[in-house]
Amino acid sequence: MPDFSLPALGWSDHFSEQLTDEDAALVPARLSSLHRDRVLALTATGAVELLCPPTLSVAAMAVGDWVLADGPRVGRVLDRISLLQRRAAGTGTVAQLIAANVDTMFVVTSCNADFNEARLERYLVLAHSAGITPVLVLTKADMAEAAPYIARAEGLSAGMAVVALNAKSGDLGVLDPWCRAGQTVVLLGSSGVGKSTLANSLTGGALETGAVREDDAKGRHTTTSRYLLALPTGGWLIDTPGVRELQLTDVADGIDVLFSDLIDLAAGCRFRDCKHTVEPGCAVQAAIKAGVVDARRLESWRKLGAEERANSSAMQVSKVRAAGKYTKKSAAKRRPGG
Numbered sequence: 001m002p003d004f005s006l007p008a009l010g011w012s013d014h015f016s017e018q019l020t021d022e023d024a025a026l027v028p029a030r031l032s033s034l035h036r037d038r039v040l041a042l043t044a045t046g047a048v049e050l051l052c053p054p055t056l057s058v059a060a061m062a063v064g065d066w067v068l069a070d071g072p073r074v075g076r077v078l079d080r081i082s083l084l085q086r087r088a089a090g091t092g093t094v095a096q097l098i099a100a101n102v103d104t105m106f107v108v109t110s111c112n113a114d115f116n117e118a119r120l121e122r123y124l125v126l127a128h129s130a131g132i133t134p135v136l137v138l139t140k141a142d143m144a145e146a147a148p149y150i151a152r153a154e155g156l157s158a159g160m161a162v163v164a165l166n167a168k169s170g171d172l173g174v175l176d177p178w179c180r181a182g183q184t185v186v187l188l189g190s191s192g193v194g195k196s197t198l199a200n201s202l203t204g205g206a207l208e209t210g211a212v213r214e215d216d217a218k219g220r221h222t223t224t225s226r227y228l229l230a231l232p233t234g235g236w237l238i239d240t241p242g243v244r245e246l247q248l249t250d251v252a253d254g255i256d257v258l259f260s261d262l263i264d265l266a267a268g269c270r271f272r273d274c275k276h277t278v279e280p281g282c283a284v285q286a287a288i289k290a291g292v293v294d295a296r297r298l299e300s301w302r303k304l305g306a307e308e309r310a311n312s313s314a315m316q317v318s319k320v321r322a323a324g325k326y327t328k329k330s331a332a333k334r335r336p337g338g
């Protein structure tokens, strides 16, 4: 297990600012996997196994979380930069924490029939609501002309980075800006788009060769952990089973970010409760008629909003969030190059 500096593990001012004088004896540790009553974590001096005190449930933590180790135990969970969560299977009402302190979500789709605006929008909303910057990654650019797909992808969200590549090429330098030391990424996308291929290429083939094993903190030396994967560029990939099964939950903030242009337009509607359908003086419909706004996006905004309201009324995320919520301000600070 190589030693890492705290910044290389993803530590930043956001976390150090939470420390008080009383924390001097505690050790910052980043969670690499969770088990029934204990967690595995990486510290500046290597991997450790930590027990969870009775007052702190493992369910209140996620891979990627920063905790303060108090001897052999987790002392407390630090306030997060971002948090991915989903409904727990079978319950419908409890949020399950999936990954914490992720900087970038690679939303993966292919230059083929998998490309679907409505589905991609859901991932973008999920990223925004979690406080994570989305980057759209178009795979299979070696099998079709990428330009039309790039243009459609860029139409999804103004200013979003769009990258087209061959996930099998092994040269993914185009993704380096988001994979540098201390940066954390997740890969999301539907089946068959090339997530595993990308993960393998990004980690230098560690997944494929089986070189990735979990350190059990009993003296076994391992390359890296199972879910918090070290990238040769210095960054981290969080790849847990949970990341692959994410749904839209409590994403109102994310919807507002993705459709901020429509919200701005709606401020100019004659009626405050305008539904942007047939109302006179509707600024949104006017923009659609003028060709400034795609009618499809208005439809997506409506659908996602309705779905979100239905989901959120069944959800109680506030309790788990309290254990360590993220702040939009700190998420903005951590954009690449910023």
Ligand SMILES: Nc1nc2c(ncn2[C@@H]2O[C@H](COP(=O)(O)OP(=O)(O)OP(=O)(O)O)[C@@H](O)[C@H]2O)c(=O)[nH]1
Binding pocket: 139, 140, 141, 142, 143, 165, 166, 167, 168, 189, 190, 191, 192, 193, 194, 195, 196, 197, 198
């Ligand atoms: N030519 C080409 N093939 C690719 C590319 N990316 C992925 N593939 C192939 O597409 C198939 C599916 O890729 P996977 O990496 O398994 O896709 P996935 O998203 O992990 O799929 P799930 O495991 O089902 O979620 C494999 O046969 C890959 O070799 C690419 O950029 N170019």
Ligand SMILES: [Zn+2]
Binding pocket: 266, 269, 270, 274, 275, 276, 277, 279, 281, 282, 283, 284, 285
């Ligand atoms: Zn309107």
